[in-house]
Amino acid sequence: MMWEIIQQTVNGLALGSIYGLIAIGYTMVYGIIGMINFAHGDIYMLGAYVTAISIAVISSIASMPVVLLLSLTVLIVVPITALHGYVLEKIAYKPLRHAQKLSALITAIGMSLFLQNYIQISQGARNQGIPTLISGGFTLWTDKISSLSAVMSYTQVVILVVTLVSMLTLAYVIKSTSLGRQCRSTQQDQMMSAMLGVNTDRVISVVFIIGAGLAGVGSVLVTLNYGSFDFFIGFIAGIKAFTAAVLGGIGSVTGAMLGGLLLGMSESFFSGLVNADYKDVFAFGLLIFFMVFKPTGLLGTPEVTKV
Amino acid sequence: MSKKESYKKLFKQTFLFFLVTVFIFVPLVGIKLLGWKYSLRIPNALFLIFGLTVIRFMIGVINLTPRLRGPFRKVFSQVSYLPHVAPTSISQRKKSLLFLVIALSFVLPFVIEQYWLSVMITALIYVMLSLGLNIVIGFAGLLDLGYVAFFAVGAYGVALLHHFFQIDFWLAMPIAAFLAMLVGGLLAFPVLRMHGDYLAIVTLGFGEIIRLLLNNWTEFTRGPNGVILPRPYISFFGIPFDKNSPNSFHNLLGIEYSLSHKSIFLYLCLLLIVIAVTYFCLRLKKMPLGRSWEALREDEIACRSMGINHVTIKLFAFGLGAFFGGIGGGFFAALTEFVSPSSFTFIESALVVSIVVLGGLGSIPGVIIAAVVMTLLPEVLRDIANVRVLMFGVVMVVMMIWRPRGLTRVLRPRFNKTSK
Numbered sequence: 001m002m003w004e005i006i007q008q009t010v011n012g013l014a015l016g017s018i019y020g021l022i023a024i025g026y027t028m029v030y031g032i033i034g035m036i037n038f039a040h041g042d043i044y045m046l047g048a049y050v051t052a053i054s055i056a057v058i059s060s061i062a063s064m065p066v067v068l069l070l071s072l073t074v075l076i077v078v079p080i081t082a083l084h085g086y087v088l089e090k091i092a093y094k095p096l097r098h099a100q101k102l103s104a105l106i107t108a109i110g111m112s113l114f115l116q117n118y119i120q121i122s123q124g125a126r127n128q129g130i131p132t133l134i135s136g137g138f139t140l141w142t143d144k145i146s147s148l149s150a151v152m153s154y155t156q157v158v159i160l161v162v163t164l165v166s167m168l169t170l171a172y173v174i175k176s177t178s179l180g181r182q183c184r185s186t187q188q189d190q191m192m193s194a195m196l197g198v199n200t201d202r203v204i205s206v207v208f209i210i211g212a213g214l215a216g217v218g219s220v221l222v223t224l225n226y227g228s229f230d231f232f233i234g235f236i237a238g239i240k241a242f243t244a245a246v247l248g249g250i251g252s253v254t255g256a257m258l259g260g261l262l263l264g265m266s267e268s269f270f271s272g273l274v275n276a277d278y279k280d281v282f283a284f285g286l287l288i289f290f291m292v293f294k295p296t297g298l299l300g301t302p303e304v305t306k307v
Numbered sequence: 308m309s310k311k312e313s314y315k316k317l318f319k320q321t322f323l324f325f326l327v328t329v330f331i332f333v334p335l336v337g338i339k340l341l342g343w344k345y346s347l348r349i350p351n352a353l354f355l356i357f358g359l360t361v362i363r364f365m366i367g368v369i370n371l372t373p374r375l376r377g378p379f380r381k382v383f384s385q386v387s388y389l390p391h392v393a394p395t396s397i398s399q400r401k402k403s404l405l406f407l408v409i410a411l412s413f414v415l416p417f418v419i420e421q422y423w424l425s426v427m428i429t430a431l432i433y434v435m436l437s438l439g440l441n442i443v444i445g446f447a448g449l450l451d452l453g454y455v456a457f458f459a460v461g462a463y464g465v466a467l468l469h470h471f472f473q474i475d476f477w478l479a480m481p482i483a484a485f486l487a488m489l490v491g492g493l494l495a496f497p498v499l500r501m502h503g504d505y506l507a508i509v510t511l512g513f514g515e516i517i518r519l520l521l522n523n524w525t526e527f528t529r530g531p532n533g534v535i536l537p538r539p540y541i542s543f544f545g546i547p548f549d550k551n552s553p554n555s556f557h558n559l560l561g562i563e564y565s566l567s568h569k570s571i572f573l574y575l576c577l578l579l580i581v582i583a584v585t586y587f588c589l590r591l592k593k594m595p596l597g598r599s600w601e602a603l604r605e606d607e608i609a610c611r612s613m614g615i616n617h618v619t620i621k622l623f624a625f626g627l628g629a630f631f632g633g634i635g636g637g638f639f640a641a642l643t644e645f646v647s648p649s650s651f652t653f654i655e656s657a658l659v660v661s662i663v664v665l666g667g668l669g670s671i672p673g674v675i676i677a678a679v680v681m682t683l684l685p686e687v688l689r690d691i692a693n694v695r696v697l698m699f700g701v702v703m704v705v706m707m708i709w710r711p712r713g714l715t716r717v718l719r720p721r722f723n724k725t726s727k
Contacts, residue, residue, distance in 0.1 A: 103711045111700065
């Protein structure tokens, strides 16, 4: 029993940190312009394709150590997803900045459908995959009676380390740089920051770029972990990451990370100990439960509606 | 700014645009994954890159040339105001046109082939679904992204009632529709306090939960294998369309057996129901309930402070929408004689949402036309069938930016001297 608890904790941490990475895109965009970027999950899906493509291309040009290969892949994937995030905001959301909320939402769904089918047409509908790059892992605990053991694979170590590094970088950028201060002030009061000389349009673009870039990092990690993907993965991953953002309190970056870990842990415990078939039902149920009973999440601030 | 400078700026912008398209299209269109290998498709990428860059440049040139800019703006604004729909008073000419359309649609099944007949039935099912969702999104302004759940409840209701109790379609369909309505009410309760984005995401999660339940609860729903109904499933109010049974439909009438009898019957029944629902929706819009929905859509706080009970009207919106979705689902089961969870994915919800958006949120004629066009277009133009959903996505974005209230313009019903 003990080995299973340890194993699910490790799995949940790895899964949760990826949810957290994607959730940050949702939470930052929501915090700054107050809309759900439905297409964010599809940016992540797109990142998975770019990951596989760049791994295939790089390894066909030259064989190199896995560390170098992965760093190069990240350096290719992140700018491309970030660019997609930027373009997405420019063509779909910017013209609707002052329109009704319903319009922006429908546009976001339209963009999500568009991206899914764009990839389906350009890359084909069937499942794609990458070869296993990192194999093996640490044995954390071996049960004496059944001799089953809890293993933390090297891929999971990579996931945790990369997530930690990205989080610390993001925390530094938001807390201590001029750009971060502009982001925070725009989040608090867009008009006032504009009057004080903050280029709010640029800040919104930057937020989309950061969110899409982190989704790109997440997509490299997931592809590394699972190895296979199709054009539809963005949908489920998107809802799960959004659940994570809601769990932690939408608008709060720390909350998104916390919510991601919480969701990842509870999901892997549920699928390990209760029923693996219903793990998605469990995640969506959790989403609805939080939406109904605690819409502000763990760290969010209550939203006051004024006339 | 002088002309030279502005052209310089345009060249700079076009070059940046070109760079962006290169980075977007080269990795994802120019390279195609093949297992763990890849193949190059550079011509496709180059076509997109240069095509879009040229279009971008042309738009820039038009904007900089006053002689061209004027006419273009004029055309654009004229196009955007072409169709008008006035729901209050229908002129005599429009009335006769409407009569003609209805009469034609009654004659239609007797003259077209079997294949097109089933396409038309599908179109009518989509009209049904769109009318139902139009109540929720168009009238009440509640963005429901899990509408396919009610469609699924209707279809599975009919199929499982036959599977377990051998109940006939004409009894099972109303039961399934009421079941869908019940599920709609069930969904409405937790989402009463939500609006906008939160509502959308919760309904989306709800739709997925229903689909996953249908997929995983194998003892009850037979899981991914689906439920198979007997062929022919639908009967002429108890008289079967069987080929070999002595007291079946064609034997009683003394006519030659034909496969299309069943489809014609299904089509006519569905058409009658769709006309009734359309009339119901048109009346609903002018009733106090419809007016309350409109108030709710425009401003929830103002609506509630006017003393309108937002709980009841939201329940009504979800319940009625779900009811119509359930009827549509029942007919879907009767048409395909087979239901499986793969028919009820999020794409279906998104499709119906895009139909409602394209038709104009709240405009009933617009929604009906959009539903028929969106179902028939991929059948007529086989080449675009595989980019159908892509087009829906583009249409949703363009419509929201260009004409957020849909292609048809809704004139609000109001009290004036001309309306009788």
